[in-house]
Amino acid sequence: MQDSEFNDIVREYSEPLYWHIRGIVNSHEDADDILQDTFVKIWRSLPDFRGESAVSTWVWRIATNEALSFLRKRRVRAMLQFKSIDEQAERTVSGDPWFNGDEAARKLSVAIAKLPDKQRAVFHMRYYEEMPYEQIAEITGTSVGALKASYHIAQKKIKEQLNLL
């Protein structure tokens, strides 16, 4: 029974979750790895899922946490190797062979990649996935007010970055 439920989730959410993760981490290879880990977690947690939130919210929460955990580890690794996080963000976007946007899209992606991890995830969900704040609040466990403030600050930072780039 749970195999078929899991396969239904794979059919319905694998592609949208891929784009969700890809938007947060940028690189195709990283998004693919994180998506695999996300679905392993979904499979393992499925018996404990009691339907307190919608399936979509639940799977988005797992995917977002996996992506943020990946970014946190990457940030720590960069700091330990004395590498600039901003440079790394630029390299991730520019070095992705599966990025085919124009120069303006590349600059926007770099500016977004330089945002703090959680702010970037929130910005992505609101701006690109056009998710209501209430749903983002359920996924991230943050209040709607704090999310609105975070989004506003992210927009401001991106504008500043675009003027610099």
Added chain:
Amino acid sequence: MKNKSSYSVPEGYFEDLQRRLSGIPAREPRRTAVRRLTPYLALAASFALIVAVGTAVLRKTVPPVASEQEIIEYLIDSDMTLAQIIDYLP
């Protein structure tokens, strides 16, 4: 998603992805209830062990406390007056 056009994926990626993800139940064993409880059981066992060892060490190292009766006997045998003994009693 608005910016999908800026990103691409290898050809046939999503078909292959669904096939790979559908294989997860076959290769990822679920954690049974016992395996899920193992860390908590280990924590409880460690706590019990620490309490047991701590108690044993205290019993070996701390001298035994005299009972109230023993204290009274000691005071009676001493050269103290009854008034002084009463002052000592709780």
